[in-house]
Amino acid sequence: MQSTAMMVWARADSIARLADHDASGTPLDVVVIGGGATGLGVALDAAARGFSVALFEGEDFAKGTSSRATKLVHGGVRYLAQGNVRLVREALRERRVILENAPHLAGHLRFVLPVYGWRGRLWDRWFYAAGLEAYSLLAGRDVLGPTQVLGPRGLLAAAPGLEHRGLAGGICYEDGQFDDARLAVALARSAVAAGALVLNGCRVRGLLEASGRIAGVAIEDRETGRQYEVMARCVVNATGVWVDAIRQLDDTHARPMIAPSRGAHIVVDREFFPSDAAIIIPKTVDGRVLFAVPWMGRVILGTTDTPQDDLPLDPRPTRQDIDFILSAAGRYLARRPGHTDIRSAWAGLRPLVSPPGDNASDTKRISREHTILISPRGLVTVTGGKWTTYRAMAEDVLDACFRDGLLTPRPGDVTRHLRLVGAPPKGTTCPPLSAPPGLHLYGSDAATVASLPGADREILPGFTEAMVRFAARYEMARSVEDVLARRSRWLFLDAPAAASVAEPVAAILHDELGSPFNAAESVAAFIRIAAEYLPA
Numbered sequence: 241m242q243s244t245a246m247m248v249w250a251r252a253d254s255i256a257r258l259a260d261h262d263a264s265g266t267p268l269d270v271v272v273i274g275g276g277a278t279g280l281g282v283a284l285d286a287a288a289r290g291f292s293v294a295l296f297e298g299e300d301f302a303k304g305t306s307s308r309a310t311k312l313v314h315g316g317v318r319y320l321a322q323g324n325v326r327l328v329r330e331a332l333r334e335r336r337v338i339l340e341n342a343p344h345l346a347g348h349l350r351f352v353l354p355v356y357g358w359r360g361r362l363w364d365r366w367f368y369a370a371g372l373e374a375y376s377l378l379a380g381r382d383v384l385g386p387t388q389v390l391g392p393r394g395l396l397a398a399a400p401g402l403e404h405r406g407l408a409g410g411i412c413y414e415d416g417q418f419d420d421a422r423l424a425v426a427l428a429r430s431a432v433a434a435g436a437l438v439l440n441g442c443r444v445r446g447l448l449e450a451s452g453r454i455a456g457v458a459i460e461d462r463e464t465g466r467q468y469e470v471m472a473r474c475v476v477n478a479t480g481v482w483v484d485a486i487r488q489l490d491d492t493h494a495r496p497m498i499a500p501s502r503g504a505h506i507v508v509d510r511e512f513f514p515s516d517a518a519i520i521i522p523k524t525v526d527g528r529v530l531f532a533v534p535w536m537g538r539v540i541l542g543t544t545d546t547p548q549d550d551l552p553l554d555p556r557p558t559r560q561d562i563d564f565i566l567s568a569a570g571r572y573l574a575r576r577p578g579h580t581d582i583r584s585a586w587a588g589l590r591p592l593v594s595p596p597g598d599n600a601s602d603t604k605r606i607s608r609e610h611t612i613l614i615s616p617r618g619l620v621t622v623t624g625g626k627w628t629t630y631r632a633m634a635e636d637v638l639d640a641c642f643r644d645g646l647l648t649p650r651p652g653d654v655t656r657h658l659r660l661v662g663a664p665p666k667g668t669t670c671p672p673l674s675a676p677p678g679l680h681l682y683g684s685d686a687a688t689v690a691s692l693p694g695a696d697r698e699i700l701p702g703f704t705e706a707m708v709r710f711a712a713r714y715e716m717a718r719s720v721e722d723v724l725a726r727r728s729r730w731l732f733l734d735a736p737a738a739a740s741v742a743e744p745v746a747a748i749l750h751d752e753l754g755s756p757f758n759a760a761e762s763v764a765a766f767i768r769i770a771a772e773y774l775p776a
Contacts, residue, residue: 248713249432255461257437258468261294267471268292269647271457272478273444273486275299276306277420277627278610279478280427281634281655287434288654289638291647294470295428295436296459298443300722302424304553305480306627307726308588310505310543311535311673313338313346313416313628318522318529320375327609329378331628335416336382338628342426342660344670344683346418348384349533350517352399354410354572361408365389368522372413385414401513403574412517417533417673420627421726422681425715427630429661440716447475447489447619454490454618463718463756474646476637477621481551481591490619497611498623499594504557504587505542506565507733508577513539516674519572530568537676538583538733541569548589554769555587562775584735584773593624612640620646631655677729678702685714694748699741703728708745712752719757720746720766735773742766 261268270286272279275297283295297303315332316324338346353372355364372387388394391409396402398412432438441462448456448469456471477486487494513519513532521530533540544561562585570576593611610625610633620641625633635652642649664670664683671680679686679702689695692713694705711717711727720742725731730738746759 249429249716251439251463251716251718254437254439258294258439258442258459258461258470261437261470262468265469265471267456267473268294269472270294270474270476270641271296271470271472272476273457274477274479274482275301275424275428275438275440276304276478276480277302277424277427277630278480278622278625278633279476280424280431281630282476282478282622282637283436283438284427284431284434284658285631285634285638285652285655287431287436288658289650289652291650293431293436294472295431295438296442296444296457297440298462299553300440300718300726301428301716302421302726304482305588305590306424307421307732308503308505308586309420309627310503310531311417311420311533311540312349312518312531313418315375315379315415315628316626317372317375317520320371320378321522324609325378327629328375330632331626332375332379332382334629334632335384337631337656338418338423339416341655341658342418342423342663342683343668344662344664344681345423345426345660345673346416347670347673349415349417349673350385350398350412351415351520352395352402352410352412352517353520353522354395354399354402355408356406357408365409365411369411372411376413383414384416388412399513399515399517399519401515401574402519403572415518417518417535418627419536419673419681419729421729423660425727426660426662428716429714430658433661438716441718444486447486449617452617454615474641475619476641477619478623478637480623481589483591483621483623487615487619487621490615490617494615497593497613497621499592500548500551501590501592502546502548502555502557502561502587503543503590504546504561504565505540505585506557506562506577506582507538507540507584508581509583510534510537510539512575512577512581513573516672521568521572524568526564528564530565530572532569532573534674536673536729536733541565541577544587545590551589554772555589556772557585557587557775559775561587579775582775584732585775586732586773591623591625610636612637614640614644614646618644618646620644676702677733682707682710685710688714699744700728700730700737703730705744705748708748709752712749717749718753720749720762721769723749724766725769731770731773735770739767739770742770 269291
C-alpha cells in the first residue's frame, strides 16, 4: 500500500484515470457500484488481492445507511435470542478485526442491561445473564471482557443516570462501538492505497453488455455532467437498500428483494445519561430493542425497527419514532429528555432481504444475514448484513465471483490483518469513542492535520480549520455536507451547531477545491438538510 503521505487525493487525477479506461476499453477486473460499507469492503478486498478495481458512488461515501448506524460494532445480542448462532459468531470474530485494524475509530464499550421489579429480581436478571454468558462464550478468544451480574448499587455505579426506582440489578458486559462514516472513509482511502480507482459523485446510469453478458457500467460525473464507459469482467451491485434499482437495469422483470426497515435515533446531551457505559433494553413494551449509547460527548437514543415503503436518500424519523424513543428512554433514565432537548434526530434504512412469501411488515423477524445473487447475465448483487460483518461479506462476494467463473481465484483472507489508512501504530492507546470529537480520531494522520493551516483555529469544539482542509485534500470531501456530516460528525451530534458554521466551512473548501465548488450552493443545501435533523 502507498504511504499516507502519498495520498493527497486530487479528483482531477482520478477523473483522468477514469477517462483513460473509457478511451482504452480495456476491461478492469472488478467494478463496484456503491460506496457504503459493503461496496468499500469489496473494493478493498479485491484491490488487496491484486485485482484491478474501480468503485463508483453516486453521492458520498456512507451517505446512506452506512453513516446512520447506532455506532455499535457488535455481535448482536438480539440475533442470539433469535437463535442465529452462526451470524453472532461471525460478527463477534469480525468485531475483533475492526477493533484491531482501526483502533482510533473503534473501541470497547461497557454495556449494562438493567432489570426492574420482582420479576427482574427473580427471573430476568438470571435469564439475561445466561444469554450474555453464552454471547461471551461464542466470542471465544475474541471476548472483550467478563459478564458480571450486579445488584442495584453495583449497576448504578457502573451506569450513573439510570432510573433507580424499582431497580433490581442487572448485567454488565463488553461490546464495541465505532465511528461508522469515518471508518467508511478510511476504507475508501485504504482501497485507493491498494491501487483502486475510487470516486464519489459519479453515478452509474446504465449497465454495458457484450455477448449477452454484463460487461461494464456507464458513468456520469455529477460535477461536470461528462459521461464515461468502463468495461469490467465483474460488476458488483453493492447499493444497499437501492440494489433493486440496479438489478432492474439488468432485468426489468427482476423481483424486488428488499424489505427496508427504518431505524431512527435521537441525540441528547450527556447530562441525561452521564455514564461511559451504554444501556441496552432487549425488549421494550412492543418488543423492540432500545439503546442509550454515549458517543462523542453526547448520548444516542434509539433505535426503532419500522417497515418503510419508499427509499428516500435522506430518510427522516417520524413523530411516532421520536415519541417512542423518548417514552421508552424515559422509563430507564433518571432524567427524562423531551422534544426540546433533542440536538439531532436522524434515521437510516436497513437493507433487509425478504425471502419469497415472507411478511415484510414484520421487519424484526427478517434475517440480518447478507445475500449474494448472480444474475443469468452475470450481475453480482450483495445486500443485507450488518456493518460489523462488512469484511466477511466482501470475502463472500469474491468467493462467489470465483465459483461463477467471473474472476480467476486468488488467495483470500488478505484483509484480516490489514490495518486501515490512518490507524495508529500497534500498541497505541486511543481515547474512547464516548469522548468529545477531536484530533484523536485521526490516528496516525494527526500529525498531518496539525501541520496544515488553521490547526489552532477552532470552528466548533475540537473541530478546526485544518480538519476541513484535511477532509478536502485527503478524505475526498466535496461539499459542506461531506465535511459536517461524515468527515466530522457534527450534523449527527448537534444540527443547529453544524448549521451555524456552514459558511466558514464553505469558505475553506472553496480555498481548497476552487472551481467547480460553489460555496453558496453548498451552504444552502446543507442548511436545508440540517433543518430536517431537528423535529418540528
